[in-house]
Amino acid sequence: MHISEGVLPTWEIVTGWGLTLIGTAIGLRKLEGEKLVLAALLTSLFFVASLIHVPIGVGSAHLLFNGFIGLILGWAAFPTILIGLLFQALLFQFGGLMVLGVNTFNMAFPAVIAHYLFKDWIKTEGWKFYAGAFLSAFVAILGAGLLVAIELALAGEKFIKDAELIFLIHIPIATVEGIIYIFLLKFLKKTYPQFLED
Amino acid sequence: MKKTFAVVFLLLSTVAFAHKVSIFATEQNGKIDVYGYFSDGTPAKNSQVEVYDALSGKLLLTGKTDGNGFFEFTPPQGVKELKIVLYSGLGHKAVTTYQLEENSSQTTTTQGKEKTTPSQENITTTNLGTESIKVSSNVEKIQLILYTADGKKEIFTFKVGGNNALTKVEQKNTARAVENGQTSNEQEELQKIRQIVNKETAFPWAKVFCGIGWILGIFGILEFIYARRGKNKVD
Known part of the structure; x- marks a missing residue:
């Protein structure tokens, strides 16, 4: 999911940075009070999650947790994921500094979409809560994969093959994450319900 | 948030990590062996490899890694430095440069030994990468047979698969292996690759x-x- 340095053309890198900076600016305005502390913890979670590797038949993929971050933080997912990716690039050479903008947008934008789609669902009880928590993982992860595939297609790679691979690899990842989200949200609801209200 | 961390660390203790692709190139008997692997140690299978002349930037040849992450090629004459690029799909890419020696037979004389030209000629197949391509991608063991200068035969068996494609399981005629310069070079080479892969794929606490x-x-x-x-x- 982390696009490497030197794969994308310059215009995509510039556009990626532009969109990421807009998102980060909006996100920083929403980060206030206790949410900031939560964002710090979620950034650490995101930073570590990419090291958690899940072996899947056709290859290997890692957990993302962008859906969870999006559900709870909304637009603040942008600064959160930006900082998480920055340290992944610096310490583990995942992605790179030039493509940081594109990579942040890829993971944060679908997270924001998941936020608007499911934020009301997860406040309810019953099947809507479970469905919302579970589906937000699919929207965020497969959305990120789709953006990666589109960007690679624009850079000249074959879209169908990449898109296929992304879906093959990330459906199991999204399933695993969806289940984790349900438990995390249940816990948050019980102990810190104020984090789910905006 | 306590639970969040509990979950994270619980998972960390049981799984390897991903997700960066790396590339490793070695030279054996004038051929270049490229090995692609992810940061959790799994080989980069069926990945596009492009070889450029590092000085002029000209594309020399392309190919794909096999089921064990290996790709082998013979560098064209007159090229001094190679730039090898590996694409493992989904935007993952690794680059390395490889300096070609003027005289390829010097590669085996690092320990001050004289050039072992006859024994080099007598070694028919020393390359794990090629062998595994020819047999099939799901072989479990590879047998490496070395014919030394004085006509003796040495057999090494390697286990393939798992995380690191090169795991030696048994070795016959160990005493002879030490005597023969070429053989120990082969072993050193394999050990070097393993060491580098293991070091890079250890969990970075x-x-x-x-x-x-x-x-x-x-x-x-x-x-x-x-x-x-x-x-x-x-x-």
Whole structure:
């Protein structure tokens, strides 16, 4: 999911940075009070999650947790994921500094979409809560994969093959994450319900 | 949030990590062996490899790694430095440069031994990469047979698969292996690859804690800024 340095053309890198900076600016305005502390913890979670590797038949993929971050933080997912990716690039050479903008947008934008789609669902009880928590993982992860595939297609790679691979690899990842989200949200609801209200 | 961390660390203790592709190139008997692997140690299978002349930037040849992450090729004459690029799909890419020696037979004489030209000629197949391509991608063991200069035969068996494609399981005629310069070079080569792969794929605990520290620090500074702003508003 982390696009490497030197794969994308310059215009995509510039556009990626532009969109990421807009998102980060909006996100920083929403980060206030206790949410900031939560964002710090979620950034650490995101930073570590990419090291958690899940072996899947056709290859290997890692957990993302962008859906969870999006559900709870909304637009603040942008600064959160930006900082998480920055340290992944610096310490583990995942992605790179030039493509940081594109990579942040890829993971944060679908997270924001998941936020608007499911934020009301997860406040309810019953099947809507479970469905919302579970589906937000699919929207965020497969959305990120789709953006990666589109960007690679624009850079000249074959879209169908990449898109296929992304879906093959990330459906199991999204399933695993969806289940984790349900438990995390249940816990948050019980102990810190104020984090789910905006 | 306690639970969040409990979940994370619970998972960390049982799984390897991903997700960066790396590339490793070695030279054997004038051929270049490229090995692609992910940061969790799994080989980069069926990945596109492009070889360029590093000085002129000209594309020399392309190919794909096999089921064990290997790709082997013979560099064209007259090229001094190669740039090897590996694409493992989904935007993952690794680059390495390889300096070709003027005289390829010198590669085996690092320990001050004289050039072992006859024994080099007598070794028919020393390359694990090629053997595994020819047999099939799901072979479990590879037998490496070395014919030495005085006509003796040595057999090495390698286990293939798992995380690191090269795991030696048994070796016959160990005493002879030490005597023969070429053989020990082969072993050193394989060991070198394994060492590098193992080192790169070990879980980077220090870096993980370093990163978490930085992240919390940055948010601490943000908190400070927000707190001051809030205070200013009230005043």
